[in-house]
Amino acid sequence: MSAPSFPPPRNTDPAAFGRVAVLMGGTSSEREVSLNSGRNVLEALQARGVQAHAVDGLPALLEQIRAGAIDRVFNILHGGDGENGVLQGLLSALKVPFTGPGVLGSALTLDKIRTKQVWIASGLPTPAFRRIRRGDDLRAAAAELGLPVFVKPSTEGSSVGVFRVLAEQDLQPAIDFAAGYDGELLIEQMVQGEEYTVGILDGIALPSIRIVPAGAWYDYHAKYIAEDTQYLCPGLSGQEEAQIRQLSLAAFESAACSGWGRVDVMRDVSRGLQLIEVNTAPGMTSHSLVPKAARQAGIGFEELCWRILESTFQARPA
Template sequence: MKQKYGKVAVLMGGTSSEREVSLMSGSGVLTALLDRGVDAHPFDPSEKPLSALKSEQFDRVFLILHGPFGEDGTVQGALEVLGIPYTGCGVMASAVGLDKLRTKLLWQAVGLPIPAFELIDAKSDFAAVEKKLGLPLFVKPATEGSSVGVIKVKEAGGLKAAFEEANRFDPLVIAEQFVGGGEYTAAMLGDNVLPMIKIEPATEFYDYEAKYIRDDTVYRCPPDLPAATTEQIVADVKKAFWVIGGKSWGRVDFLMDEAGKHYLLEVNTAPGMTSHSLFPMAARAVGISYEDLVLKVLDTTL
């Protein structure tokens, strides 16, 4: 393994609001690589410059940073300049994927189904947006992950306060139609879509707490969906990942309405790999262990 991969840096931590999640993901990845005999080392770019990857003679990077800097094309561009292979999507796909607004605009342009949305700012007619999208609705920062800053607005007149809260995380804020038939995700490994997962949180929605802290979220993998519906979702997920330029691995989240119609929500270009994470759960459903999954992702750098 040491000869196959050389010296591997597990890029984890960073400076985004998802730092703690990245450290949890990175710890799991590092342990898996060490268990499989890979010469792997933790590397936190908040503690030393990326140029140290070159001076410390790393051959490749398992990139498990989450959020801005780690997932927005910035670090990917730096690794391209350094000439160090890395896991996950490239510069463009990473930049687009973290930006929910640009992702939606691209998907909309090629006819993929997405929930209705509005870009809002301090000058918006909040009452008109509430009327147009209906209540409840969701408000979210355009470039945060892990449900950071996401707020469900249930009562008329609540949009302005929700905007102000989300705006603390990002100058771009989206108001989005509520779709209430269930939350799902589909993991992409190379060109393949792994078994989909239906997420049933005990909380109001699949928020940060439900994702990483609570143990009462129910996951159904694979979910009970008609074969024709599953086939169409798989086709749309592949197209959605291709449209942003995705490669290596990623995750596309989507919603279903009560009538069984699906709506693509967002893409994750550096999926979580914690004990609660969805990607390893989908891999297990087809007999891929956590350790084998980590190696399969690392293989994409060869």
């Protein structure tokens, strides 16, 4: 399957964007990754002549909006209030355009459990799972699902707090973590197979990427530090590539998402493609995946940032 075809950018005048706040940093566990992404986006927009400046966190953003210093927001605030609907609700109420999905799509997809519930209701494939609240018996849930499993927070990203449990003795670190964690955890059947991701840009699925870490799995180190992780793009070919793009777009839209984002998928040796999660403010670092897929489609990093910012001119789905 060939790379998707994109129409020319709708806008050629950087002044049309006005004063753009590149929102980054914040207080979530993904702060450092967000700062890295934000610096790259800021540099790309400024290189295209956009009047963009960095803003670190929601209080600073609100202060600048009150001062009348912001016309629109490029949200690259990973995790927390940047992706849980709080930012989106604030900006919607203040009528400040912003990148990424709206309130519902952002809040829903930050919560892996609720996202999977929507996918199941929509007839889309995702691994079997159990919800773990504080005090629940994690060992019993693992036995019910059957090993191997992954245990992870329902509302964190960047592989923060993720445990790969292959055998009974691997469970104790996850149990210890759960005892001190205030939020809900997700325990799901481990997919035995290949890992893929598909970027979504303006209603079009980008070429898939197959992720091949040098280690046993794609953890935080493989995502942001290691230089030996392989990224094969497109990850599939022919009808299989068409299928993963169609599935990813359906998963994105069924979760009330619009604009841009990324859908993580795995291909199980027996069950086929399985949806894992959606990221509504994907990384834009040197290791990040949406820029890699966009390049395969003929869109460089500066143009990618421009096109994402252009989406702020469009009305969101109700």
